[in-house]
Amino acid sequence: xSGDWARLPERGNLLALRLIRWIALQVGRPVGRALxxxxxxxxxxxxxxxxxxxxxxLRRALGRQPxxxxxxxxxxxxxxxxLDRVYFLTGGLDRFEIEIFGGQRILDQVASGQGCxxxxxxxxxxxxxxxxxxxxxxxxxxxxxxxxxxQAITGLLEALNPDLAGTVIPVSGPDTLLRVQESMEQGxxxxxxxxxxxxxxxxxxxxxxxxxxxFPAGPLLLAALAECPVILFFGLYRGGNRYDVHFETLxxxxxxxxxxxxxxxxxxxxxxxxxxxxxxxLAPYNxxxxxxxxxxxxx
Amino acid sequence: xxxxxxxxxEIARLLVETLHLEDIQPEDIKPEEPLFGEGLxxxxxxxxxxxxxISKTYGFQLRSDDNQxxxxxxxxxxxxxxxxQNRAI
Numbered sequence: 385x386s387g388d389w390a391r392l393p394e395r396g397n398l399l400a401l402r403l404i405r406w407i408a409l410q411v412g413r414p415v416g417r418a419l420x421x422x423x424x425x426x427x428x429x430x431x432x433x434x435x436x437x438x439x440x441x442l443r444r445a446l447g448r449q450p451x452x453x454x455x456x457x458x459x460x461x462x463x464x465x466x467l468d469r470v471y472f473l474t475g476g477l478d479r480f481e482i483e484i485f486g487g488q489r490i491l492d493q494v495a496s497g498q499g500c501x502x503x504x505x506x507x508x509x510x511x512x513x514x515x516x517x518x519x520x521x522x523x524x525x526x527x528x529x530x531x532x533x534x535q536a537i538t539g540l541l542e543a544l545n546p547d548l549a550g551t552v553i554p555v556s557g558p559d560t561l562l563r564v565q566e567s568m569e570q571g572x573x574x575x576x577x578x579x580x581x582x583x584x585x586x587x588x589x590x591x592x593x594x595x596x597x598x599f600p601a602g603p604l605l606l607a608a609l610a611e612c613p614v615i616l617f618f619g620l621y622r623g624g625n626r627y628d629v630h631f632e633t634l635x636x637x638x639x640x641x642x643x644x645x646x647x648x649x650x651x652x653x654x655x656x657x658x659x660x661x662x663x664x665x666l667a668p669y670n671x672x673x674x675x676x677x678x679x680x681x682x683x
Numbered sequence: 684x685x686x687x688x689x690x691x692x693e694i695a696r697l698l699v700e701t702l703h704l705e706d707i708q709p710e711d712i713k714p715e716e717p718l719f720g721e722g723l724x725x726x727x728x729x730x731x732x733x734x735x736x737i738s739k740t741y742g743f744q745l746r747s748d749d750n751q752x753x754x755x756x757x758x759x760x761x762x763x764x765x766x767x768q769n770r771a772i
Binding site: 471487555557558559560561563564565566584585586601602604606643645 | 702703704718719722724725726727728729730731734735745746748749752753756
């Protein structure tokens with residue numbers, strides 16, 4: 385959710401973030417939503433890299449050449465979820481209609497006292513899930529987040545909800561996953577996003593919308609080492625004030641045999657990519673990786 | 684080139700074996716070279732896997748709340764010293 389901004393030009397990025405935050409806090413959602421149109425237009429006109437990324441993705445997801453209306457809709461969807469993020473963080477859940485699918489799996493997991501990996505993506509918004517889970521239901525959730533790379537988001541958005549900020553495990557140094565594993569041992573559900581590659585970390589090549597793309601192997605290797613279940617989540621924005629949150633089990637346990645480790649982990653990451661593709665087809669404009677995801681133009 | 688102490692070599696073997704570093708010989712690891720990032724190029728998954736292997740082999744757990752971790756994971760030498768000081772087995 386956050387890294388997209390890091391990939392847009394730093395200046396416009398911070399400015400837009402401040403602007404949306406200000407609008408959300410000062411003028412209310414109806415006016416704020418009206419203002420999203422000029423903001424979206426501004427981005428459509430100025431963020432060339434985001435536009436290119438959007439076009440490359442939409443061509444695959446829609447199965448046709450996207451036109452400017454598709455691009456507008458894509459960026460607008462992103463801006464709308466950022467605006468709503470401010471409301472989620474400041475406790476304005478009442479104004480939303482949030483439908484949860486498969487939520488019993490999460491409650492069962494919490495009741496078992498065993499930790500697990502909650503694996504999401506940059507498809508849609510994870511904020512509704514985070515706020516419902518932590519603030520409303522008081523579930524033992526922690527979120528692995530790259531705080532250093534997202535200082536703007538952390539300063540401007542996370543600061544709005546100190547309770548939630550306290551549940552973040554920052555990515556920092558080699559012992560980060562040690563901390564994650566300890567949290568899981570203590571029964572925490574640890575949330576992470578599994579669709580963006582971090583330079584220097586292990587990757588697996590997967591089929592995604594019919595073409596190879598690199599996915600991080602780390603999250604599922606972590607689940608294998610921690611011997612914990614993996615539950616996928618997708619918080620899809622459905623327009624207006626509606627969000628659908630989907631949970632489904634990817635694996636009760638990931639067991640890797642030493643000799644077939646590479647092949648087996650690749651198989652699991654491919655299953656994740658398949659489910660991501662499935663939900664991306666359900667809500668194509670929710671894809672918030674505004675860059676050349678398949679590295680088609682990398683040469 | 685500086686030679687590894689026998690215990691450093693033991694840890695180097697554990698490292699290569701645990702992390703499936705097929706193209707690296709334990710005795711070729713430089714004791715002061717960084718393990719993560721540049722140097723050996725390990726990542727945080729490797730760190731976790733290594734920590735689990737150390738706990739199994741030497742009977743003590745590396746904990747994330749230990750603020751010496753950055754130093755402990757800095758090089759083979761630092762890691763070996765830390766294990767030698769804390770091992771229960």
